[in-house]
Amino acid sequence: MQGARSPAAEELHTYLTTILLPSLSTIDDTYVWEIDGNELQNVSTSETLSMVRNRALEQRWTQNIWFKGHIPRHAFTAWNVE
Template sequence: QPILSSEVNDTYVWVTNGQNGSETFSTSETWKTLSPCTLEVFWHDVVWFSGRIPKHAFLSWVAARDRMVTRNRLISWGLSVPATCVLCVGHNENRQHLFFDCDFSRQVWYFFTLDCSWFLQSFSKMA
């Protein structure tokens, strides 16, 4: 077996996407390598604009991608939970119901859109 020389300093080289190595680690390049490249949706700038509130942007993105932990999803994962909406206790809870069909949600939307001439009725138009 070859003997390693302790007289020479070790060098770490970061290689991403088969490109030439660099002694400087790049989080951005690592993320691009590990995450799949997807097409940008048309509403990307509405959620991820420079003055965003991170928590609001994240929740908006999760809701738009239908990844919220709603009761219908919990049931589909095998959990034993009631299917009914916690806000109205009248219908099954899913994303569409929570944001648009629930009587409570409709009242909230009505309050916030009194001075607006538009109203989004579904996430399906965004996906």
């Protein structure tokens, strides 16, 4: 490492190396998965999806697109047009 360009820069460097960093901690970081204020032990994809997606009232036309015998690409296209 190169030396400081001036005595003031060297003094500043010396001072800065004596300051404890605020990010140093004796406690390990942890994470918690929480939905509606409840800590979850297991992460559920379906529960997470239902919390983050915007749910609107079901429209009457959806039964014409999403029925048991629908063709996926046709249903997807029709759904995107609406």
